[in-house]
Amino acid sequence: MLTDQEIARAAARLAEFRRSDALSQLLDQYEVLLDDYKRLKSDYEEEREAREKYKQMARDQERNPFVLVLVDGDGYVFNESLIAQRAEGGSSAAQMLNDEIKASLRRKGLEHCQVMVRIYANVFGLSKALSKVGLGGNESRSLGPFIASFNRCYGLTEFVDAGQLKENADFKVRALLRLYADNAQCKHVYLAACHDVGYISELAPFMGNSAKFTLINSPGIHFHEEFTKLGMGIEEFRGVFRSTPLEGSLPFRPLTSHNVNAKSATQAIPPAKQPLVS
Numbered sequence: 001m002l003t004d005q006e007i008a009r010a011a012a013r014l015a016e017f018r019r020s021d022a023l024s025q026l027l028d029q030y031e032v033l034l035d036d037y038k039r040l041k042s043d044y045e046e047e048r049e050a051r052e053k054y055k056q057m058a059r060d061q062e063r064n065p066f067v068l069v070l071v072d073g074d075g076y077v078f079n080e081s082l083i084a085q086r087a088e089g090g091s092s093a094a095q096m097l098n099d100e101i102k103a104s105l106r107r108k109g110l111e112h113c114q115v116m117v118r119i120y121a122n123v124f125g126l127s128k129a130l131s132k133v134g135l136g137g138n139e140s141r142s143l144g145p146f147i148a149s150f151n152r153c154y155g156l157t158e159f160v161d162a163g164q165l166k167e168n169a170d171f172k173v174r175a176l177l178r179l180y181a182d183n184a185q186c187k188h189v190y191l192a193a194c195h196d197v198g199y200i201s202e203l204a205p206f207m208g209n210s211a212k213f214t215l216i217n218s219p220g221i222h223f224h225e226e227f228t229k230l231g232m233g234i235e236e237f238r239g240v241f242r243s244t245p246l247e248g249s250l251p252f253r254p255l256t257s258h259n260v261n262a263k264s265a266t267q268a269i270p271p272a273k274q275p276l277v278s
Contacts, residue, residue: 066114066156067188068180069101073121073159074169075195075221077242083135083146090149093240094157100237101190104214113187116156118176120169123147123161129246174202181206181213192216192241197224207231219243 082089082096098115105111127142147159162168173193180186193199194215206213207230214233217223220242228234 063185064114065110065112065185065187066116067101067105067110067190068176068186069097069115069117069190070173070176070193071117071119071216072169072173072193072196072199073119073126076119076192076216076218077126077130077220077246078146079239079242080133080135083130083143085146087145087149090146090151091153093146094150094153096240097237098154098157100240104190104235105188108188110187114156115154117154117158118172119159120162120172121159122164122169124164132247170196170198174199177202188212188214190214190216190235192218194223194227195221197226200224200226200230203227203230203232220245 077083078089078093082093085092094117097117101115101117102111105113105115123141123143127140131138131142147161150159151157160172162172170193173191177189177191177199181189189212191199191203191213192215194217203213210231211233213230214235215227215230217234217236218241219236222245223234
């Protein structure tokens with residue numbers, strides 16, 4: 001049998017083993033705690049970095065805000081009194097258009113935005129149509145002096161010859177509309193193309209953000225009623241465009257088989273007429 005001393009030593013060793021086991025467990029728990037801390041720190045740093053990136057993106061989006069003015073110049077023709085003045089009329093047209101846009105922006109609280117104007121037209125065809133009614137001269141591109149003067153007035157204002165192929169102007173207007181409609185720096189879009197129902201299919205996807213868009217009406221075009229169903233603002237820039245249709249231009253494009261899909265984009269939408277803002 002063990003002596004009392006041997007039993008005491010055995011009990012002491014057992015107590016030591018227990019302390020060692022408890023320490024081991026404590027160390028294991030401490031190691032787990034350190035791992036958890038490292039993971040949480042990494043998550044925090046990633047979250048902080050993501051927040052900083054978001055703040056930077058937000059700052060970038062507010063830098064250089066602008067509005068886009070898109071004009072289908074085959075349908076929206078400048079006032080005949082401006083066209084008749086040729087080069088001088090071009091600068092006057094640019095100033096009148098800019099004044100109307102600036103007034104509209106003040107009403108919207110967007111007067112701090114730059115204005116980018118893009119007008120696309122078949123200059124050869126438009127010059128020919130104007131010549132037939134005694135405007136612009138007899139040259140094949142008699143609108144040249146008017147356009148050159150128009151383009152010199154403002155750095156972001158441009159009247160572009162889209163070429164003579166059919167619907168080239170449409171193609172250019174649609175492309176820019178798609179490019180800038182969702183652009184965060186582009187705060188508003190003015191569209192002067194409501195003589196052509198084909199544009200409805202381009203606008204329909206943005207009905208959820210209709211406040212960003214303003215449709216331009218003009219006495220010189222037939223404003224298609226389908227556009228009123230989009231719920232977008234409607235304004236008229238008085239004195240800028242012709243008050244009567246120009247023979248040979250495109251004052252109205254009716255619903256046909258090639259644009260029936262455009263009609264279907266809005267046929268489920270109840271009509272919601274917008275007030276005309278002068």
